[in-house]
Amino acid sequence: MKELVFGHKNPDTDAICAAKAYSYLQNQRGFETDAVALGEPNEETKFVLDYFKEPAPRVIEKASDEVEAVMLVDHNEPQQSVDDIKDLTVTHVVDHHRIANFDTAAPLYYHAEPLGCCSTIVYKEYKASGVEVPEKIAGLMLSAIISDTLLFKSPTTTDEDKQAVEELAQIAGVDYEKYGLEMLKAGTNLASKTEEELITADAKSFEMGGKTVRVDQVNTVDLDEVFARESALRAAIEKQNQEEGYDLFLLMVTNILDSDTRLLVVGEPQDVVEKAFGKKLVDNKVDLPGVVSRKKQIVPQMQKAFEN
């Protein structure tokens, strides 16, 4: 019986590439799967798909009209998943995030590791099962790892991520440092984007202490270029908070060359943000040097601050 494989909403490069790579692997293992996506590829991912001449996956809004069971990559939290996830059976999860609000009625296959990228775990599954990695799939997986680890600058990066990129670069036949910088820059073309696009493209929702916390990340090579648009960004966030019912919105603007983040905080409670990072907000903003990872340097700190 056919199953769909997909990553989270607002797909980034890992969400799309891990889904394609895992679907191929599962098909080799005897499952019948299709990789799909919960949104259009972003600029960076388009660059990757163009480079390796791979089509973008079909975008779905619901899955229960075509399958009964699904496999999730790069996420598990229901609010990041397909809208009708409650009507579906999740048979497999491969992920590298915390586990939250993920409930199943029956046992399933779940493989998570605290690594920098979900595609690194998918690559480990290829190795464990002895399935050969096709050249294109190798290119997709190494792109995802470079994207998630910001070319190994993120503190989420592990030796296993680096090792995987080195091995996958051999298979794909690319100079990963040169290719990786080009790819990351392709993803930071911010001038062409509206404020609405900037605050939506890589945003994820989290339930914390009964509040809906939205965390978005914008990568750039120039913080000032982004904050020149601050008042328009604030207005767009306030509108979205109201329309979507988000209590608190954190916009991470991350300089990928310096590995620093400036956080813009819109909504309430703001004091929880100050507690989480041990710093006062000034004009709803705070500089977080060395912070580049939502998953490791923002979400757990916020979660903890909400709990205490």
Added chain:
Amino acid sequence: MKELVFGHKNPDTDAICAAKAYSYLQNQRGFETDAVALGEPNEETKFVLDYFKEPAPRVIEKASDEVEAVMLVDHNEPQQSVDDIKDLTVTHVVDHHRIANFDTAAPLYYHAEPLGCCSTIVYKEYKASGVEVPEKIAGLMLSAIISDTLLFKSPTTTDEDKQAVEELAQIAGVDYEKYGLEMLKAGTNLASKTEEELITADAKSFEMGGKTVRVDQVNTVDLDEVFARESALRAAIEKQNQEEGYDLFLLMVTNILDSDTRLLVVGEPQDVVEKAFGKKLVDNKVDLPGVVSRKKQIVPQMQKAFEN
């Protein structure tokens, strides 16, 4: 930094043996762990530990007074875990159950598969990491697999469980069929147990539709022997429901030779039980031929009936 490894409350043979086996493996991998238990071993597990000359693990009631982080085997639901689980960081889970109410602040290692026994997954981890299985640990793991699969009679049994038992029997040097029957019989010595012990020894709590559902399983070779004590069992269950706040108690009395279960149902809502199994309760009881697995043949059906 030291971590504790343990299985669920009311430990069965898998909960104790998987903890010992996983702790040994993790120590070989460079972690510093101790296997402990959330209760005394039952009759069957005592037989196993005696047979392989292994000490029973130390019993703990809380963990946060000695460690900050823990590794869970054979469970993930907080109500089945150590009382202060909320104050601890879970770094690793190896399990073969559904995932429910399991929330973490940070990414972790999580390896679950829908196999018959958690120890089968632990054994796969040994193989993947190339760590040699000591003779005694092989004996513990094969005992756990035989226990959870009722010597392969349970529908939860997979080819991987059988394969694991065959390989582990070679290492441990035992005739697993002969040994397994002896072990299972050692666990069904019911005459020596009080009603209180019978309804507690293998019981687990589940949150379903806002209700706390308690499901206990008693293995026997003679249903009539158990139901001769029915009124005393009912009284003990009613008392416990009231004291512990359980809404609904399902006592599975399972004939391990015939692979049948008679269910005794105490508490409310009873109609959900009838919906779950498509059968009328007669005098709070229903016969479920072919049913031996709480995890596969009771919990998902109840969960579904509560949801609809």
